[in-house]
Amino acid sequence: MLGTALVAAGCSSEPEGGKPLPSTTLSAPTDQPTTDEAPTPTPTPQPTPKETSLTAVGYKKALANVEMNLTRGVQRVMNAPTMAAFDQARAELAGSIARQRQELAKINGPQSLGSGHTKVLGAFDAYPDHVTTNLAASGETKTGCGLPKAGAVRLYQAKTGIRTSVVQLTQAVNKSVGKGTNFGLRMTPPALKPPPQMTGRGTNGQIIQRAGSRGAGTLQIKNNGSADVVVVVATSVPRQPQVSIYVRHGSDATLRGVRGSYWVFFKSGTAWDGVSRQFTEDCSFSKYDDRFDGKFDWTITLSPVIGGNASTSDVDPF
Template sequence: MRRIIAVAIGTALVVAGCSGEPESSKSLAPATVTTPTEQPTPTPTPTPEPPSTTPTTASLSPVGYKKAIANSETNLVRGVQRVMNAPTLEAFDQARAQLEDAIRNQRQALGDLEPPAAAGTGHEAALIAFDRYAASVTTNLATSGETKTGCGLPKAPAVRLYQAKTGIRTSIVELSKEVNRSLGKGINYGLRMTPPALTPPPQMTGRGSNGQIIQRAGSRGYGLLQITNNGSADVVVVVAASVPRQPQASIYVRHGSKTNLRGIRGSYYVFFKSGSAWDGVSRQFTEDCSFSKYDNRFDGKYNWTITLSPVIGGNASTSKVDPF
């Protein structure tokens, strides 16, 4: 019995069958090698992006825009009131900082609006007015930050508080005017939040009474000084033997008025100080101060008449002196 031989060539299997032909004369079928056919790489189809879900902000109608502007003012009214009602400088500083934050927030809210086309460039100009508010406050509070009066005296807290509140009011008025100018007719921004003008404290408006004796020391004499004040400021006339800080007597003379100082003794010098905002406690003018004296000594044996203003043909020279 013949054996069956299996030959593996490549991937084909050839089996020799039972045949009468000699094995040496058999021809083998050519081997076939099958190479796997490459599959084409599929091109990915782009996935379409989903439609945007961000809503498009529609422009406000003119009526809606006007309402938004009015709401902005409403949101600031209470902050302005807190500032104007502050009883002390410390309370004022806290309220002012809160108002500045509120102004900034309203500027942001207005900046997020989509104004109607009719607003044109006015909307951007109104936002610039809000941006200028902080610098406006700094400028308008400069006077209240000074601790000395114009005459170098300590400034009263009531005066500083008045000046500070007035500075904030001025900034609110400036902001309102700029917004109204930018947005045009029909916008009355600031009408509700602008506070009324404040009444100055007595330290800023004080005046002595004409002929009021401010100081008197020592015995009385028989001398008389008739005084006419033709100047534009109130004056305190001081009679002293040598220096004005040690007066024999002093008297208040309002501008455009006359008065007499009686009871002067001996020879003396005449000093005078002028100004505004009379402080009766310290017996000083606190603003616009000027200090002078007549150069010549007055003989107490005579009565004298002096006119406080330049006079044609006047015969008495004066000089500036140190504050007293």
């Protein structure tokens, strides 16, 4: 009994003074850190929902909505009163077309359409390049004859360029979708009427200029060519004429009161500007090589004729 008590005292965990010692728990080392949290379960893959294709009717409704959203922008372009207003409206329309293309890209065309939906998107993608091509003429500040281009002409050419681009877009969409599609019917504006500067013509037989005294000579003119012509009678240079007369193609006119010996110059073209007394497009400038004797009456035919005896040469613009 005494020995047992001593063993128990020696194994006691209480130090002197009666206070208990801190206990220590030892764990066996492991390869992985331990945690009290439950393991995160691996998520089960969910099937991706299949995108539904529109029906043919639904697709046409989507195109009709696109057209409705673009129509007002086209109208703003066509109603622009100045080139500055046109440029602003044109930029807004380009942005609208790009946004509508993005909206169309979010939908699936009907299966029966095949690759048609992709071609529709391609038609919208081609619009900017068409605009660049179709606005080239309006960006030029000179006419084909080198004269300053009227603002009304530039604006007409610019609006016509946008209209052409819209027509190209709508035609490409309709071709991609197939028969029964009328995309663009409301969006396409009517063709514009050219301004007077582009369609101007003088009156047949109209005297354009006259200077100095009159003589007794007569010059009969037959214009059998395809263009209107201004015939200039000048003692020396065409910019200082005795008299000049407008002769429409397919018409005749007689110039009276010619004096002395003279040269005959003629210029032809289209888009006659009565203010500057010049053709503004498709110009050509020529003269007869031989001088005319004012003692006689002459007849000239402004087109190549069999048996003709008068040669001509090109000259500088006048």
